[in-house]
Amino acid sequence: MYGDLALQLVTASHRSTLSTTPQLPLPKYALPLILSICLETRQLGQSITTAAEQHGQVSLSQDKSLVCNLTVQHLSARRNKRCLLAYLSTRVGGIKERWWDSGGSLAYLLSPQAGLGSGSGTTTDMRGNDLETNDKDLRSNLSPQEIDFMKGYNNLMLDYKSDFLDILDLNASIDRPPKELMVDVRVIRDAGEIFLENGEKVEFRKGERFRLNRSSIERLIVQGFLEEV
């Protein structure tokens, strides 16, 4: 039946949004399904135009069954389009959410995959497996268009953010207002040497504990290098 495939697409998409806590990895881009929906829609469009051409203006106003037929096809085509866009925009929402969750770091979102590709085996072994699999999937789960979108969005936000940058970092957490200036953290992944805001240099090695300014290491917490104690 017309629209069955589209229904399948939106229900799957809806299901994936139902459990947001804990956040599931973004499901794989349903390319085959989308292609077949596009095909179906094109066929519908084709059949509408040919039917209209064959019968001409006169019968269109008289032949009720033809009108009915065309209406159904027309509506199915529109419905397909709507389902496709709904699917895409749900995913766009997911992409943006992940972008913000990662503290606005595109490189971090897409990098683990690149890291694997270059074959630096030692570093990957030491990282937490959990995070690794989760992030690795993100890149392969996105369509090329979605990656483009993400890059575009990243640029857009960088532009917007730059107005505020000398005072505050828009990407820092807004979950709850900060209560303390300092925070106790434990390093859960090696982050190497990092220069903090006040010019101090700190080397983060796995398992070590620090007490630092919250604002200067917020980003590392968000990205999963450090953990609050």
Added chain:
Amino acid sequence: MSFFDDEAEADLSPSPIRRPRPNQRASSSREGSVSASIGGSSFMDRLRSTVSPQPDPRHRHQSERSRSKASASVYDESSLSNYNGREHEPGSGYGGSLLGDEDEDGGGSGLDMGDGFEGEDEDEEEEDMNDVKKLSKCWVRERGTVELGEWQGDLIDAVFDKLEQQQKMVNTLRSDPQTSEEEHFKLMLVQTEMERVKFLVRSYVRTRLHKIEKYAHYITLTPNMHHLLSGAELSHARRYTELLHTHFQHSVLDSLPEWLRKMDDTYGDGLSMVSKPNRNTPVLIYCKKDCGEITLEGGERAALARGTTHLVKYKLVDRWINLGWAEVL
């Protein structure tokens, strides 16, 4: 901690009990801040000496600011337990603690509302409000309504200026070897408060961004809305719409028949592809003035009397909210 008006603080110090209040906590806090400003005087002197000599009015301004800073910090210290206790109250929740904080600085003028006093001086309150308090109002409003409020550019700029000044002062004092242990503690409190203000700004800006992205297409198509946005926000809305549409085009629309490729169709049931803010969303409002009567959906009438709280559909009360007669909670 130091963004409260110099005025409020100035007239508070000479006569600590300006308005007698039945509230126990408020009066005790008053004492706290008085003793604090005495205790903080040497701190102020030191600060004055660290700031390079400046023309007189400017100088006075600075020192006043620093005094209020010092006093506020000490005050905080004295009531820290109290303040912590409140943070854990389930009711005071999210913005509660922040607002509460500011109440105490502003010389108590904000307490009227927070604790349910129906103020004898509501108009005065408007003017008395310091920037942070104003900002938190805007923030609450922005979070509470579906429609985009007006961009508070001046306010944000003012807050940013103060943050920058504050940062400079803190840096000067921190690098000064003479600063004592106790003063370092005060500085820490000042910095914490700065972080909290930054949080407020961040949350405000991001709330707006979220709405802008959600209704980006609608905003770009509706010129009446453009004055509500800052320049950066408007261009963000435009570019975001473009980006999203390109994404849709490339992903699916290009492979559909041509008559299905538009992004601003209206469906047969009147549903448009351009999503608009849903003005039927309920808002919780508090009436600061008498707002007359409104007619509800069912033909019922409801009076919005001063000092009452209502949960109504946004479109019914947006006028009052925009006028500032009603306040979103």
